[in-house]
Amino acid sequence: MKIDVILDTRANADELAELGQLAEHHGVHGIWVSSLLDSRDPFANLSVLARSTREINLGPVAVNPFDTHPVKIASSLLTLNELAGGRARIVIGGGGEALAALDIKPVRRVRAVSECVEIIKAVATGAPVDYTGEIYSVHNLRLAWLEADAPSIFVGASMEQMLRMSARVADGIMMSDMPTPLVVAAIETLDASLGKFGKRRPAFRTNGFAAWHVYADREQAVREARQWLVLRGIFRPWVLEQFLDPAHVDLVMSSAPAFWKAFNSQSHIVEGVPDAVLDTMVENLTFVAALTELDHQIEKLKKFAAAGLQTIALRLYRDPAESIRLLGERVIPALRQTVD
Numbered sequence: 001m002k003i004d005v006i007l008d009t010r011a012n013a014d015e016l017a018e019l020g021q022l023a024e025h026h027g028v029h030g031i032w033v034s035s036l037l038d039s040r041d042p043f044a045n046l047s048v049l050a051r052s053t054r055e056i057n058l059g060p061v062a063v064n065p066f067d068t069h070p071v072k073i074a075s076s077l078l079t080l081n082e083l084a085g086g087r088a089r090i091v092i093g094g095g096g097e098a099l100a101a102l103d104i105k106p107v108r109r110v111r112a113v114s115e116c117v118e119i120i121k122a123v124a125t126g127a128p129v130d131y132t133g134e135i136y137s138v139h140n141l142r143l144a145w146l147e148a149d150a151p152s153i154f155v156g157a158s159m160e161q162m163l164r165m166s167a168r169v170a171d172g173i174m175m176s177d178m179p180t181p182l183v184v185a186a187i188e189t190l191d192a193s194l195g196k197f198g199k200r201r202p203a204f205r206t207n208g209f210a211a212w213h214v215y216a217d218r219e220q221a222v223r224e225a226r227q228w229l230v231l232r233g234i235f236r237p238w239v240l241e242q243f244l245d246p247a248h249v250d251l252v253m254s255s256a257p258a259f260w261k262a263f264n265s266q267s268h269i270v271e272g273v274p275d276a277v278l279d280t281m282v283e284n285l286t287f288v289a290a291l292t293e294l295d296h297q298i299e300k301l302k303k304f305a306a307a308g309l310q311t312i313a314l315r316l317y318r319d320p321a322e323s324i325r326l327l328g329e330r331v332i333p334a335l336r337q338t339v340d
Contacts, residue, residue, distance in 0.1 A: 001305035001335045002029035003327055004207065004313035006061065007320060009033035009040055013048040019320055020049040020056060026328020030057035030089070032313055035064075037098035043076040050084035058084060061174065061209070061313070062093030062156040065116035066104050070136055073116065074123040077151055078143060086148040091174045092116050093156035110161045111135060117153050117169045124150040154207065158182075160189055167193035172205030174313065177232045179242050179284050180303050183208065187308035202310055211286040212314035212323060214297060218290035223268035224317055225282040230259040232285045243284040248277050287314065294326075298334045305335070 005028055007019055020031045031049065033042045042060035049058055059080070063073055073090070081088035094109035106112070115133040122129045122138075126146040131138040155166040157173040166173045167190055175186060187206065194200050211228060213221040234240065235256060240249045251273060252259075258271045270278055282288050289297050304312055316323045 001301060001309065002311040003332055003335065004028065004030040004032055004057075004311055005212075005320070005324060005327070006032040006034065006209065006313050006315040008316075009036065009042045009045055009060075010038070011045075012040065013045050016045060017048040017052045019324065020053055020058065022321055023324050023328075024053050024056040026324055027332045028056060028324065028327065029311060030059075030313075032059060032061040032091070035060045035062060036096070037101050043080045046080055046088075047083050050080060050088070053084075053087075055087075057087050057089055059089040059091070059151070061091035061154075062096065063090060064093050064095050064099070064106070065112050065136070066095060066106050067098050067102060070116040070119040071123065071138055071141065074120040075143070077120065078124060078146060078148075081148050081151045082146075084148075086151070089152040089154065090120075091154040091156050092120075092170075094162065108135065110165050113155055113162070114165045114169050117155060120153055121150070121169070152205070154205070157190075158186060163189050164193040166190070167199065167204070168197055170204075172207060174207040174209055175309075176209040177211070177234075177239070177285050178208060179239065180307050181242060182239065183304060183307040183309060190308075201308070205311065206309050207311040207313055208304060208309045209313050209315065212316055213282075213286055213288040214291065214294060214323070214326065215318070216291050218288075218293070221288045221290065222279065222282060225286045225288045226268040226270065226278050227262060227266055228317070229270070229278070229281055229285070230256075230263045232281075234259065234281065234285070239285075240281075243280055244277065248280075251277065252281070291326075294330060298331055301331070301335060 005023055035042045046058050077090050092113050094113050095106040099106055112135050115136045119131055119138055128142045129138050152171040154172045154174050155170040157163045157166045158175045194204055213225040215221045237249050240252055255273050262270045287297050
């Protein structure tokens with residue numbers, strides 16, 4: 001199993017480059033930065049990292065075709081790919097917090113993501129593109145300046161329709177905040193779909209997004225994880241029911257304002273939700289531990305590998321440099337024996 005890290009794209013380009021160089025030195029497979037409404041542009045912000053590293057993969061997660069046309073996504077990605085000598089990649093998703101802020105309705109998500117991937121792949125060949133889809137069209141376009149190999153296109157996919165579509169058009173998937181049993185079920189769905197198109201893993205790549213809260217002080221780790229719970233995709237009852245009883249699933253689903261209040265105030269207290277419920281959510285949706293408990297987190301990573309994830313992308317928070325060193329010195333060596 002390989003380890004990617006997800007860095008905060010609100011950091012500036014020089015900070016990302018420094019962290020990326022450290023990650024490359026410690027054997028991290030790739031760097032992702034989130035594409036958020038209030039962040040720096042992820043493509044431009046990765047440019048210094050692209051030119052200052054030689055091996056590590058890099059790209060944004062997750063870009064959507066609703067607030068940016070697929071051709072503009074393709075142009076930005078292929079420019080970054082040129083700077084990186086063919087090491088760029090991208091996750092295309094069906095939306096995010098920007099859509100609500102911009103009052104954009106993500107109509108026909110699966111179709112929109114599918115056409116976006118198809119357009120990027122067509123543009124990346126360097127051949128003339130004449131594409132007419134149900135949502136997007138491109139005519140008389142050719143990027144004659146392309147030289148680097150085409151970048152890998154991942155789709156943010158956790159549910160059945162997006163998984164089946166990804167098997168047809170993408171190079172890989174990235175699941176998000178999924179407990180192990182749901183990863184197993186998703187991989188089964190994916191494998192069945194890949195077979196229909198003459199594809200299979202590991203050529204088709206599987207990645208998973210997860211939050212990493214591991215520090216010397218366990219209480220600090222838990223408090224940080226609680227604060228960020230609202231971004232763990234928690235308002236998905238089909239996920240919550242894997243580890244909460246029905247009454248607590250209903251409680252979480254009705255407590256969105258409290259979770260957002262905790263996030264916005266940087267608090268670990270979610271009003272109206274018992275600590276035991278929050279702790280159960282943290283344990284099942286994130287990696288949270290004291291350094292003395294690191295071996296347990298490594299075993300948890302191995303379970304994700306056994307479930308079918310080739311790579312896991314860990315979102316780092318406080319002191320990402322220290323987390324990268326921990327991953328490089330203790331976690332990555334322990335995972336090298338797992339099957340990719």
